[in-house]
Amino acid sequence: MSAFDVIAFDADDTLWQNERLYVHVQGQFKALLSRYHAPDWVGERLYATEMRNLQHYGYGAKAFALSMIETAVELTEGRIAGRDVQVLIDLVKNMLTAEVELLEHVAETIPRLAGAYPLMLITKGDLRDQESKIARSGLADHFSRVEIVSDKRPETYAALLKRHGIAPARFLMVGNSLRSDVLPVLAIGGSAVHVPCAHTWVHEVAEAPPDGHPGYHHVEHLGLLPALLAGVEAQQGGGEPGRP
């Protein structure tokens, strides 16, 4: 018996580029407001607006658009021009239709793992935006289950696993966000693999679990995941026969 019934993957910045698009648009946002304020200050104010709006808007590109517009109105004391507001809307529309660019090693690793385990996709954000990205990624057929959630807290994972009849001890989550993909899964007794991404939103940053935490693994990129899994399986499978 293999160690896991299901391996689940985060999508944005685990399977494909996402934060990089946000960083790019933020750069253009700062440039647009550069005659009013210093870029760093604009960035700080935008992040503060996003955090304030999170409870109402949730995650995703539409929420980001509305927070940029609100910040622009605030930082220009209402002097932002209508055509600049439209520039912001168009930037976000471009994000929503941008090509889905897979991260390195993803295109080979996902089909390979799909031959060995049932795979699941668990992503948070805008329903329509995430569905569209999954379809455009070309990876949809490798995932037997897809869950788009509004947040990734321990309760979210617990409810989701219960609904699918998966025991937490038999569940492995793979993702770039310690805060959303790793810590809540460990908290409910599951296993998690952290795969860092060059671009990770500051909101998703958290402390790694202490070394030796059961269930916690780390690989530098997704191409190393099959070897990690082989090691976990060998350890589990190899340990059993020798026992009384």
Add this chain to the structure above:
Amino acid sequence: MSAFDVIAFDADDTLWQNERLYVHVQGQFKALLSRYHAPDWVGERLYATEMRNLQHYGYGAKAFALSMIETAVELTEGRIAGRDVQVLIDLVKNMLTAEVELLEHVAETIPRLAGAYPLMLITKGDLRDQESKIARSGLADHFSRVEIVSDKRPETYAALLKRHGIAPARFLMVGNSLRSDVLPVLAIGGSAVHVPCAHTWVHEVAEAPPDGHPGYHHVEHLGLLPALLAGVEAQQGGGEPGRP
């Protein structure tokens, strides 16, 4: 055996007021632009923008906000003031936190039916917004399953029923939208009850199925649903014993 394994309900404008909030905000939007254009024209342009953006944004209040802002920029040729843009954002934030007002007969009918059938909620729109409304409605405990979808096409229902292991012939959907709640369910061989709502978005309007279409029912309000169901059950249950 009862006629249905599951009874599913639409949420917005079936269980609680929704379109009325949009109509109210649209009224304020038209007033805001009244020194530029006639209200009817503003309404027409807004609807055209919403339809154009639907493929990118999907349904819901954030999409509505972005479409209002875009229409305002367009109709004022960029002269919309920043503070008026913020007025639009604030109107939508108010929608997102407004009290969830149950429609007539819902508060008595849903608990009563929940005692007789497993109930399901199937709603489209923003993930966060819909989750928040379900929680605030006070009805969540009566629904054993909740599905938030990005659209309600026949394929959406077919996939959803397959995932839950429900045969279309044993599925009944109840909702105010002929386009989203009734026609696609009939198309896959399910049953549907149309419950009209005083406010229904023009996008959701469609022709009713012809009289006598199998599986199609209509009640004037949700309070009449238990009697309709009793009739359907009696017809099915009562018809059987007399047959050879």
